[in-house]
Amino acid sequence: MINTVYQLVAPRRFEIKYSDIDLNNNKVIVRPTYLSICNADQRYYQGLRDAEILRKKLPMALIHEAIGEVVRDPSGNFKTGELVVMVPNTPVEEDDIIAENYLRSSKFRASGFDGFMQEYVEITPDRLVRLPQDIDRTVAAFTEIVSVSVHAIGRFDKIAHKRRNVIGIWGDGNLGYITAVFFKTMFPETKLYIFGVNPDKLQDFTFADATFTVEHIPEDVKIDHAFECVGGAGSGKAINQIIDYINPEGTISILGVSEYPVPINTRMVLEKGLRIFGSSRSGVADFEKTVALYKSNPEIINYLSNIVGAVVPVRTIEDMKKAFEMDIQKAFGKTIMMWDK
Known part of the structure; x- marks a missing residue:
């Protein structure tokens, strides 16, 4: 053939x-x-x-x-x-x-x-x-990129400590939006804050508990854990901002891809005792879990259609x-x- x-x-x-x-x-x-x-x-x-x-x-x-x-x-x-x-x-x-x-x-x-x-x-x-x-x-x-977010959230659930009052997601693009949709679906009782650069894009996160532009984050904002979904040249700034606002012993999940090495504030990583882990790609089990979530939570498809x-x-x-x-x-x-x- x-x-x-x-x-x-x-x-x-x-x-x-x-x-x-x-x-x-x-x-x-x-x-x-x-x-x-x-x-x-x-x-x-x-x-x-x-x-x-x-x-x-x-x-x-x-x-x-x-x-x-x-x-x-x-x-x-x-x-x-x-x-x-x-x-x-x-x-x-x-x-x-x-x-x-x-x-x-x-x-x-x-x-x-x-x-x-x-x-x-x-x-x-x-x-x-x-x-x-x-x-x-x-x-x-685009189920593949969705499965990457589902995979990262699953790893977060295994790695992060159980105090999960507030979770932050840095990134208002496709990856940030997808990760936010699925995190809120899988952990509906946890407050979800979105941090981005574009006020118009942030308006699409209607299911989040709060949104902030990265240039105007109130000083009293604190998060227990975070996902970095920025990537590229903005990765370093995003990770370092997370380090500033995250509570001690929090976990940072990195999803954004950068072509070049990214400098981060390791001094504060040490002082706060932070955990940082990366997630990339996904496997069959992640695809199966994603499709199962499609079926059990049909509103996900409506959100993703945006x-x-x-x-x-x-x-x-x-x-x-x-x-x-x-x-x-x-x-x-x-x-x-x-x-x-």
């Missing part, structure tokens, strides 16, 4: 590659239907990664946030036409201590091998999670470029490609 793969071969340049899918193995064939553009995809598309990394990684099909319909499953786990979310993390070993998304041997789609910008995806059944057929598919498309930005029908390479260029210009939200291949 011939498959069409749409690879990024150089910044802002996609080309078609044809590959052969072996129908004699036990892998599932999925047709991608809705794909979500992530900041990591944009760093490759715009050539913002280190030149040596680009040389090693490209050519490569982008996108690790996607859903699709099952075309064929010889294992019998899924029926033809079923809606599934595809898990990009692909472990090659198991470890009793280290989760699949932290094993250095694990592969990750759109970061080392082809992502979901393909006509068909060949994937093992254990990398698929069944979705409700009636789910909003533009929201379901960050669906442009929905771009994609049939050609020019359509793909259009979607990525539109995504660069967005002020907020997720750009979704409605994949008609």
Whole structure:
């Protein structure tokens, strides 16, 4: 079976590659239907990664946030036409201590091998999670980034001490919003404060107990634990501000990705006895928990629909470029490609 793969071969340049899918193995064939553009995809598309990394990684099909319909499953786990979310993390070993998304041997789609910008995806059944057929598919498309937040909140619950009167989330972008939605769902009795830079974006956090711009935080504000969802050049400032406002022995969960080392105030980390931990990517269990939360708390889908930005029908390479260029210009939200291949 011939498959069409749409690879990024150089910044802002996609080309078609044809590959052969072996129908004699036990892998599932999925047709991608809705794909979500992530900041990591944009760093490759715009050539913002280190030149040596680009040389090693490209050519490569982008996108690790996607859903699709099952075309064929010889294992019998899924029926033809079923809606599934595809898990990009692909472990090659198991470890009793280290989760699949932290094993250095694990592969990750759109970061080392082809992502979901393909006509068909060949994937093992254990990398698929069944979705409700009636789910909003533009929201379901970015389940991967949602599962990262769910994963981080789960780790927080295991690591942080039990005094959780007030939790702070730094970051008013997509990651901050998603983390806030799920934290409030999972810990409804805990007060949730949001710290951001854009007053208009902060207005979208209607479920939070309070919002603050980072330039105007009252001196008497104190938090027990915090999540950093800023990333990039603002990571350092956000982490250091958290260190200033967090109570002693609090826990800081870092989710924001920065391309460069970030200086932090280690003196106050020591004086306050703080715990800092990072979370990245997710595994099948996190996807399953995320979908379970979708089902048990349908209001989550309504909240997440607020960050669906442009929905771009994609049939050609020019359509793909259009979607990525539109995504660069967005002020907020997720750009979704409605994949008609």
